[in-house]
Amino acid sequence: MTNLLLDISSSTVDWSRAQFALTAIYHWLFVPLTLGLAVIMGLMETRYYRTKEPFWRDCSKFWQKLFGVNFAMGVATGIILEFEFGTNWSNYSWFVGDIFGAPLAIEGIVAFFMESTFVAVMYFGWKKVSPGFHLASTWLTGLGATISAWWILVANAWMQNPVGCEFNPDTMRNEMVSFFDVALSPFAVGKFCHTVTSAWIIGAVFTVAVSSWYLLKKREQRLALESIKIGACVGLVASLLAAFTGHLSGEQVAKSQPMKLAAMEALYNGGTDQSLTAVAWVNPFRQPDYQTQEEAPLRIAMPYALSVMATRDIHGYVPGINDILNGYTRPDGTHESSVAEKIERGKQAIEALAAYRKAKAEGADEQEVAGLLATLRANMPYFGYGYVKDPEQVVPNIPMNFWAFRIMVGMGCLFIVFFALVLMILYQDNLKGLARLWKHLPFAEHKYLHMVAIALVPLAYIASESGWLVAEMGRQPWTIQDMLPTWVAVSDLHSSSVILTFFIFLVLFTTMLAVEISILCKQIKKGPEMTAEQPDMFDR
Numbered sequence: 001m002t003n004l005l006l007d008i009s010s011s012t013v014d015w016s017r018a019q020f021a022l023t024a025i026y027h028w029l030f031v032p033l034t035l036g037l038a039v040i041m042g043l044m045e046t047r048y049y050r051t052k053e054p055f056w057r058d059c060s061k062f063w064q065k066l067f068g069v070n071f072a073m074g075v076a077t078g079i080i081l082e083f084e085f086g087t088n089w090s091n092y093s094w095f096v097g098d099i100f101g102a103p104l105a106i107e108g109i110v111a112f113f114m115e116s117t118f119v120a121v122m123y124f125g126w127k128k129v130s131p132g133f134h135l136a137s138t139w140l141t142g143l144g145a146t147i148s149a150w151w152i153l154v155a156n157a158w159m160q161n162p163v164g165c166e167f168n169p170d171t172m173r174n175e176m177v178s179f180f181d182v183a184l185s186p187f188a189v190g191k192f193c194h195t196v197t198s199a200w201i202i203g204a205v206f207t208v209a210v211s212s213w214y215l216l217k218k219r220e221q222r223l224a225l226e227s228i229k230i231g232a233c234v235g236l237v238a239s240l241l242a243a244f245t246g247h248l249s250g251e252q253v254a255k256s257q258p259m260k261l262a263a264m265e266a267l268y269n270g271g272t273d274q275s276l277t278a279v280a281w282v283n284p285f286r287q288p289d290y291q292t293q294e295e296a297p298l299r300i301a302m303p304y305a306l307s308v309m310a311t312r313d314i315h316g317y318v319p320g321i322n323d324i325l326n327g328y329t330r331p332d333g334t335h336e337s338s339v340a341e342k343i344e345r346g347k348q349a350i351e352a353l354a355a356y357r358k359a360k361a362e363g364a365d366e367q368e369v370a371g372l373l374a375t376l377r378a379n380m381p382y383f384g385y386g387y388v389k390d391p392e393q394v395v396p397n398i399p400m401n402f403w404a405f406r407i408m409v410g411m412g413c414l415f416i417v418f419f420a421l422v423l424m425i426l427y428q429d430n431l432k433g434l435a436r437l438w439k440h441l442p443f444a445e446h447k448y449l450h451m452v453a454i455a456l457v458p459l460a461y462i463a464s465e466s467g468w469l470v471a472e473m474g475r476q477p478w479t480i481q482d483m484l485p486t487w488v489a490v491s492d493l494h495s496s497s498v499i500l501t502f503f504i505f506l507v508l509f510t511t512m513l514a515v516e517i518s519i520l521c522k523q524i525k526k527g528p529e530m531t532a533e534q535p536d537m538f539d540r
Helices: 002-006 010-051 054-087 091-123 131-160 177-182 185-215 220-256 258-265 305-311 319-325 339-361 366-387 397-424 447-473 496-524
Strands: 164-169 172-175 276-280 300-302 478-480
Touching: 002 220, 002 305, 010 220, 010 447, 010 496, 054 091, 054 220, 054 300, 091 131, 091 172, 091 177, 091 478, 131 177, 131 185, 131 220, 131 478, 177 185, 177 397, 185 220, 185 397, 185 447, 220 258, 220 305, 258 305, 258 397, 276 305, 319 339, 339 366, 397 447
Parallel strands: none
Antiparallel strands: 164 172, 276 300
């Protein structure tokens, strides 16, 4: 097993990673808008169900139309993404397929079936089913998409923090021993909540931006204003929830992936009473010399905040990159081995596995086999380190993680301010004291704010993609944290095959994105079909 895998060229590994990253980035351009618009259109149809006013039915249909275009593109890229586990990462799929495949199978059988069923009722059932059933179908479509995201994020969270599994040396595979530990791990719950609330932000930003464009063009003003009210409310709540769930995710990262947290903070030498970096000069194009540098230059930080985030204690201990590489002892006396020690124990695990399989094949004495198995199990937590040649391989790209994290957090703060400002202007008559802070104008006259809303759409996507860069690049070089590095997980392919498909996918996905943007723009320019004069489904 080991010799063949280590002979795979670094070019194949790099291009396989690039191809998977390409597919994931494009896929994530479609998914958050699907999850966000599901909430927006659900709230609008609920308003229609309660008021029986045809205006709200027309609003629902308009946003559902935009949802449908995006939904179709997300499905197409998602299917390709899942197939790549088998084509480009076959060793990974073999090694942990029993665990990783379970949530993906549930996602396909239950969640995808659910959303694909009810989306048909949502689009074609307006005059064929009762208003209550149609409303339920709209919400169930969004719920199905959210449940789909849940199971995919469960699978991803397991890669970040593998729990509920046990290695079987006879089958050479990791096997699930607790489905609930996998499905309901704190890491999975935190990742799901943070990811979904960030998707709601994108849906809200998109809604406000499209509506602001209508106001700039002096079109569809009632639809625009009502949509902005709903979008801004969803956006503010989602932004606050994303900040809270992001804090909880930070706690989980500190426990399970301390190297990721150290890279996010450019923290080279840790300790107690650690401050959280607001901004510092980390060269975005060069890996810093973390072994000699005390801290990033020109650093502005918030005292004690990192210790609080990581440990809920202002005096809590947070290890830095050098501490993790060289080993460290926490204030409570617990010791963490150095990476060099973990590499040695990982090699012992690999050697014990090979010896165990050979002994069993040759019918060796049961006591000898049991001894080899005991050695394997004692060192199995460090199995993946046995494939690491240099301790520095376990240090991720510090500049990418540092800046991506700050882009995500900075944009999140901007969204909180933006949505709060929009709501204050919309409801300024109820906030008379605060209303004096700006010129008392109806929201439709705030042209510069409308332009800002439109400009925030690409920024929202940049923030969302930055979050995924931190999540995935921060755990490098691990495909599965501490268990399987990328160069062991990849398929035994020639790099030319991966390069060819990379550029095919690049052209295909770019074309799909261009087509989606074109269709969305045409639908937005066309505007909603206001059919208030036609018979209403409540009249049937």
